[in-house]
Amino acid sequence: MGLIAESLKRIKPSPTIAVTQKARDLKAQGRNIISLGAGEPDFDTPENIKNAAIDAIRRGETKYTAVDGIPELKAAIVSKFKRENGLIYEPGQITVGSGGKQIIYNAMMATLNPGDEVIVPTPYWVSYPDIALLAGGTPVFAETRLENGFKLQPDVLERAITPKTKWLIFNSPSNPTGAAYTYDELKQLTEVLKRHKHVWVLSDDMYEHLVYDDFEFVTPAQVEPELYERTLTMNGVSKAYCMTGWRIGYGGGPKELISAMAKIQSQSTSNPTSVSQWAAVEALNGPQEFIAEHNMVFKQRRDLVVSMLNQSKGLQCPTPEGAFYVYPSCAGAIGKTTSRGVFIRTDEDFASELLEEEGVAVVHGAAFGMSPFFRISYATATSALEDACQRIQRFCGSLR
Template sequence: MSFLAQRLSRIKPSPTIAVTQKARELKAAGRDVIGLGAGEPDFDTPENIADAAIRAIRGGDTRYTNVDGTPALKQAICAKFKRENGLEYRPEQVTVGTGGKQVLYNALMATLNPGDEVIIPAPYWVSYPDMVELAEGTPVIVPCPEARNFKLQPADLEKAITPKTKWVILNSPSNPTGAAYSRAEMKAITDVLVRHPHVWVMTDDMYEHLVYDGFEFVTPAQVEPSLYERTLTVNGVSKAYAMTGWRIGYAAGPVALIKAMGVIQSQSTSNPSSVSQAAAVEALNGPQDFIPARAESFRQRRDLVVSMLNQAKGITCHRPEGAFYVYPSCAGTIGKATKSGRRIETDNDFVEALLEEEGVAVVQGTAFGLAPFFRISYATSTEELEEACHRIQRFCASLRD
């Protein structure tokens, strides 16, 4: 349709949202479907956080706020960065958006010119390349194979950097793989970046608190202080605090960048919800003791899912360090046929057939830039996960040469 903007042709709808929507539609139509597509904790928002929102509503805190966040929330974010990451930021170095996605988008829109390159390790969160494209930049995809635990290698990063490189996007723990960089691994990456002063670092730390087996989370500016002035450290309350629908993300970085991002936001959405911001203040300043307990639940689910998937014929599943995703390979099923005679040639075929025949909704690895894999979110009940994994085992056992 010629009426639509050309830039629309460069992007596609979010595949993870599409899978979740399809699962909902099938359930509504009466199908027995287990949806493992959504990256959303199944826990409720803690009561003290919900109560803070109710107090804000009853107290009349329902008007416009500063475009990029209230003073109270910015102070809480500064305190969080100092307390948890050893990073000193002032309120003018902080921005708050309607979810982490808006914060990332604002940064790219505020900094990219046509032809600027953004290095994105793959597998990647589905939105990174599309946001770069919308901002008229060029995504430079660097494959990170399973043999390297889905992690960016310093030599591969070095090779990908050109005079046109403006950003490197790092996501640890990762969506979709759950891979997280140890301090030594992160230092090896930052050592490369120190040698290239024109390259900025955008780090998506949304899954910071969801790490397991004693793993120590680190963020680039913490590991390498000399990168502080060219790092945008992005985080939010969605995952650790089970506040996905509240839509609050935030970031800290150099003042000039934060101001530029505020200009973008002022002409798009303006301020995030005042009520959600009040809730986020309580989330960051209030009790944190429930986070390790919930993380332990996720760890148990991870171990269950990894064990059961590795018992499925043709599937191998790496055990990740964090987040609430696994990224199993379905390479052993390629070339086989389903009971109905459908030939599985790609991971797209695998996930479509799995949904059709067993009612399990997962996301194809192609959407994340590395095939043939698929992503499972284990942010759902143990009972549902067990049933879903039994169905995957049954589906794989039914495939024929």
């Protein structure tokens, strides 16, 4: 018997972190690299939030807290759900973890038995299938298509559901495509879910606030009140509040689930960082205007990137509703040869040659379960994005 657990053999390290690291290594060698791999805003955490954390340190809020969140933060989350989503939760239905990722992890660990299936629409955020596997479940992939704006269609969802389905993981706006569901689009899915009462919904609303062109965000438990009893509505401060490093995520759902999740957390990490929790209280209760200001910048960047990518030979890039990603098809580049004589067989070849030849780091679609595509994060300075897109155009134009 080897040292490493069998369960770990099915898990792969995060490919997005791997690309970011490779870009960093090349930079360290002196190459001029533009990294469009990372999934975090380039804006700094707002000053009022930082000050709330500093105050918390000075007040001595530096001890263990309640395992799944201080009452003040739970109260702020209860208000947030009510104010922004029309969802009524009691504090006992709220859980706080070290990032959105831990909330998903706790939910899967607390509920999956061997053989339980978790429906994951493709392309997916890289952690969903691996967390399901780590928790002993089986991911079942439900494909979306570029023609449908990468949105899960009701018939595809229907076909993916079996008696063993435990969860549907739903993510809008999506990482990696930026696709966000309108009320009508989501309603079509909740109609299917209403008929399958054994299926739970984990709604990952991490990019809720990052939507453009007056798009109205909606979440499943709000669109279909019948689903409230079997939905975990997950969110966090990482993206909208520029707090990726602070590690605070949260969820609202039925008490039984929330208590089971607290049990997992009590025997793993215990409470999320006390100081970060106080910062999150200020993030949720404090001024929200900066979000709209950031979104104006994000929208301009999205439009710039979509337009420049669509002017690149062999690429096709739909305009997403939200998040800070685009997911262009590189089908037109597959089967071509680079000027150095490298044959492009897959989207991984495309991404790796783009990095080698032009110094632009993107993440290949296979990492997100759908090829031939790649993901660009436009949470980067506008001038760098323009430069990167020019390089992509040159690279695509040079393929023969």
